[in-house]
Amino acid sequence: MDLPVVVGVDGSGPSLRAVDWAADEAVLRGVALRLVYASLWERYEGDRLAEDLGEPAERVRAQDVVESAARRARRRRADVKLSTDIVPEEPEYVLLRESRSASLLVTGTRGRSGVAEALLGSVSLTVAGHAHCPTVVVRGSHDNRGGARDDHARAGDGPARSRESRAPSSGRVVVGVGEKAPLRFAFEEARRRGVPVEAVRAWRCPARESTDHPRQTGEPARLHEQQAVQALEEALQGAPADVEVHRRVVEGHARTVLVDASRDAGLLIVGARRRPRHFGLQLGRVAHGVLHHSACPVAVVPEWND
Structure with missing residues (x-):
């Protein structure tokens, strides 16, 4: 069913x-x-x-x-x-x-x-x-050409307009790479829309690592970037062949990087770990941040932990 x-x-x-x-x-x-x-x-x-x-x-x-x-x-x-x-x-x-x-x-x-x-x-x-x-x-306009006028109009008033060929959005699907469930969801959504997936992995170099040895400032940064690239490649192993995947590794806070990527996207996907016996709000900082500031619709995909 x-x-x-x-x-x-x-x-x-x-x-x-x-x-x-x-x-x-x-x-x-x-x-x-x-x-x-x-x-x-x-x-x-x-x-x-x-x-x-x-x-x-x-x-x-x-x-x-x-x-x-x-x-x-x-x-x-x-x-x-x-x-x-x-x-x-x-x-x-x-x-x-x-x-x-x-x-x-x-x-x-x-x-x-x-x-x-x-x-x-x-x-x-x-x-x-x-x-x-x-x-x-x-969130965002998501290809809603009717605009504010339609938002407050009675849905049955006026002539009907055919929108049969319209998908939720023709923009790419952006996914923050970390958990497995959001990636699977991203591939499925991109396949339905016939659009590429942009898999994003953010990285940061802790301040203490870049300032303790001024002459070696670039080395810790390169190491963290390489680790991010490796983590992204490992996560994308087994990606479906029928979905176009763009890889993107960006320095910065994950929520800021993803909000920036949402500006010309059709859907932004993030994960949220769920614990069955936990009763508080089960959203991480990244999911919480993009839900408040994304420029496009945001999908939160639960990843269940025992």
Whole structure:
């Protein structure tokens, strides 16, 4: 049984862009798209409509959000297999439970209460730090030509526009090389899109090594660079022959290097180690940094440790 792509919706602009991305991805994978609304998300205008229909305001709001998101998804990809659900729980709990039976979980950057879309909302951060399946936080423009006008429009209003040939993005897939799971995910995503993978390994020379012996400043740096090159080559052994792979070794902090690489990428992929009995936020500094600052959608791929 093929697991669906699940996207959390709440009626906000970022969540509608996430619906676009998730609809494209579901069609690429050949799986269903599942739209999930947690009804304890922030309330917005809808009381008058509820009074007219004689129904509870919260239920009307939830139905309106889900129906609008469904129309949006069908306009984006008419061939997408679609299901919806309204769950009366907090969004973090709902989406984490959904991640146990999803191939991919997709969220926007912030909900309707967000005051600065450049920063990551608490729901998306919590989900990325605990999900059981890979999670994509949709940042950047990601080939959404509709722009802000479409983000706030009713998904069913106006003439439908065909977008059947559109993939989530035509840009390359960038992956931070460290764990194995993110690399496997990167190869699969690049194959679906028909784009190359850029495998990035960052390295740094500790300050004490470059200053203790001023006459030998260059030697420690070369050693660290060589170690990074070797680690990258070892990680890419067995890379699939049908995926074009570009190798890149860069001096600098990993999160800064990856954010820079995201500026003209279609998808940035990082790993996050998971420990089954650990209850805190399971995101490393690199994943946390790129989730807040990447210029393109970010996939966080869990790597499970016993």
